[in-house]
Amino acid sequence: MLSDKDKAYYAWQLNVPGFGVEGQEKLRNATALVSRVGGLGGPLAFSLAAAGFGKIILAHSGELREDDLNRQILMKHDGLGGARHEQAAETLRRFNPDVDVESVGENISEGNVVGLVEQADVVFSCAPLFEERLLMNREAVRQKKFLVDGAMFNMEGQVLAVKGGETACLACLVDEPPEHWQRRFPVIGALSAMMAQIAALEGIKMLTGLGESQVDKLIHVDALTMNMRKIKVRRNPHCKHCKV
Amino acid sequence: MKIIYQGQIGAVAGLTSEERDVSSDTTVAELIAEIAKGKPAEVARFLVDSEGNVSKSLLVVVDDDHVLDYSVRVGDARELLLMPPMAGG
Ligand SMILES: [Zn+2]
Numbered sequence: 001m002l003s004d005k006d007k008a009y010y011a012w013q014l015n016v017p018g019f020g021v022e023g024q025e026k027l028r029n030a031t032a033l034v035s036r037v038g039g040l041g042g043p044l045a046f047s048l049a050a051a052g053f054g055k056i057i058l059a060h061s062g063e064l065r066e067d068d069l070n071r072q073i074l075m076k077h078d079g080l081g082g083a084r085h086e087q088a089a090e091t092l093r094r095f096n097p098d099v100d101v102e103s104v105g106e107n108i109s110e111g112n113v114v115g116l117v118e119q120a121d122v123v124f125s126c127a128p129l130f131e132e133r134l135l136m137n138r139e140a141v142r143q144k145k146f147l148v149d150g151a152m153f154n155m156e157g158q159v160l161a162v163k164g165g166e167t168a169c170l171a172c173l174v175d176e177p178p179e180h181w182q183r184r185f186p187v188i189g190a191l192s193a194m195m196a197q198i199a200a201l202e203g204i205k206m207l208t209g210l211g212e213s214q215v216d217k218l219i220h221v222d223a224l225t226m227n228m229r230k231i232k233v234r235r236n237p238h239c240k241h242c243k244v
Numbered sequence: 245m246k247i248i249y250q251g252q253i254g255a256v257a258g259l260t261s262e263e264r265d266v267s268s269d270t271t272v273a274e275l276i277a278e279i280a281k282g283k284p285a286e287v288a289r290f291l292v293d294s295e296g297n298v299s300k301s302l303l304v305v306v307d308d309d310h311v312l313d314y315s316v317r318v319g320d321a322r323e324l325l326l327m328p329p330m331a332g333g
Contacts, residue, residue: 040333128333151330153251158330173310174329178301180289182252185332192332218303218310220327222250224260231325233310 002028009098010052016210023208028054030207033120035059035108035136037088039071039192040150040199041126046074047200048099048124049092055100056092059116060085061107071189108132113139122203125149125170126196128185130177134241137162137170141241146206150199154186155223157195159214160233161202164242167215168233171241191223245318247279250327257287266318272306273298273314275324290328303327 002021007014010024032053034045037060048056064075064084074088089103106112108127117123117139125136125147133149140147140162147162149170162169198219206213218231235242245266254260266275276298280291293299304311305325306318318324 036333038333126333128331130329130331133331133333150333152332153330154255156250156330157332173303174301176301178329179299180252180328181301181331185330186255187332220250229308229325231305231308231310234312236312 001025006052006098013051018210019208023204023210024052026208027052027204030121031055031057031119032122032124032203033057033059033116033136034124034126035116035132036127037072037074037084038068038126038128039187039189040152040196041124042072042074042088042196043193044124044126044150044196044200045088045092046095047197048203049096049101051200051204052096053099055102057116057119058085058088058092058101058103059106059108059112060088060103061105071187071192073189073193108135110135117143117145120145122146122148122207124199124203126199128183130174130181133170134175138241140164141169141171146203148199148203148206150195152185152187152192152195155188155191157191157198157221157223159195159198159202159219161199161206161213161215161217163206163213163215168235169239169242172236172239173218173233175240194223195221245321246323248323248325250325251330252328253287253290253326256290257283268317268319270318271315272304272311272318272324275318276302276304276314276326279326291326299328301329303329 034041074091079087085103089101092101113135141164144164149160220229248261280288
């Protein structure tokens with residue numbers, strides 16, 4: 001049951017057709033795992049907090065550097081040198097104290113991925129490394145959880161929504177780090193924030209049943225032309241993670 | 245046929261798309277190999293491996309449909325989109 005306080009707090013979104021009190025209750029009862037919380041995961045987690053998720057678990061290691069601040073909007077300039085996961089959690093708690101925010105000062109690894117995914121209803125894969133994204137994908141598929149993976153390069157971005165074990169997964173498209181991949185990617189913060197919002201909406205849609213989940217599609221946006229493509233993808237019979 | 249280069253390929257090639265005459269009985273693998281031949285090595289390495297086969301990590305999309313079987317013929321397809329996996333987060 002949604003409290004009167006929640007009904008007042010989320011009044012504007014309760015009027016969205018197909019969402020309503022039922023959708024709000026589903027979010028209130030849901031736990032999201034977001035890793036990492038930089039240019040993509042930061043704005044994404046912000047929107048999850050605004051939407052009223054019950055619990056958000058943030059996983060991100062490392063300290064804030066000056067060159068993070070063109071896109072990592074949960075951080076603060078005077079937090080330079082401080083732990084990023086703590087700053088991100090603090091921003092979300094101050095923004096919406098009713099959301100239970102837990103933060104872990106680690107990136108996704110073989111050692112923590114099983115336990116972290118177990119706690120989540122939906123996993124938002126926002127890491128810049130294929131190794132971390134593939135670990136989250138593997139576990140989401142194995143545990144039959146929802147996963148939304150986002151990525152970007154230059155002025156382009158992509159989002160893949162996955163119903164674990166049911167629809168095409170990240171490993172159906174790419175199952176190991178590509179050979180000629182470069183770690184440092186060019187990005188303007190507004191681009192990663194835009195992809196974050198698409199990913200947040202797809203997660204909210206899968207959890208609440210609102211609209212049409214864009215599973216089995218790779219959403220690709222080219223911000224130079226503002227063209228959006230929905231590339232039809234299908235489960236790869238040789239997929240290392242989801243093959244039947 | 246319109247060939248579209250996205251992500252790192254477009255950035256390295258300095259080219260986002262080009263038109264190309266392609267006969268309908270060409271396979272996707274043949275078309276990609278042919279495109280790679282006309283490109284400098286730093287672009288071609290995203291498209292094909294050292295043996296000239298389609299690169300394992302390349303995402304190949306024909307008319308907004310992800311292709312897994314490169315032996316299919318292009319037929320009357322309008323667009324081929326080539327994209328290496330993105331990872332920025
Ligand atoms: Zn798969």
